[in-house]
Amino acid sequence: MSEQSVAALEAVILEKLALQLPDKGPFGAQTPFASLGVDSIGVVILVAELESELDFVFDPADLDMTHFTHAGRLASLLHSKYQLTGE
Numbered sequence: 140m141s142e143q144s145v146a147a148l149e150a151v152i153l154e155k156l157a158l159q160l161p162d163k164g165p166f167g168a169q170t171p172f173a174s175l176g177v178d179s180i181g182v183v184i185l186v187a188e189l190e191s192e193l194d195f196v197f198d199p200a201d202l203d204m205t206h207f208t209h210a211g212r213l214a215s216l217l218h219s220k221y222q223l224t225g226e
Contacts, residue, residue, distance in 0.1 A: 163176070
């Protein structure tokens, strides 16, 4: 797994979250989404934004909340399963 590609995907995810959560201050790839207040509606918004930005469609099986614990985990899924790079 390319660490550079995963880092680029983390950056895309964090950028999208920062737009949703402007008052949450700085957070990183390992910051739990739950601690940011990201709920199921926030995940749906994030999914739609990522699909649009990265030009792919999530497999419904991957919409399990266990993949949406933090940006690092989600970026790893996007890179390993969908071969996305974030670049």
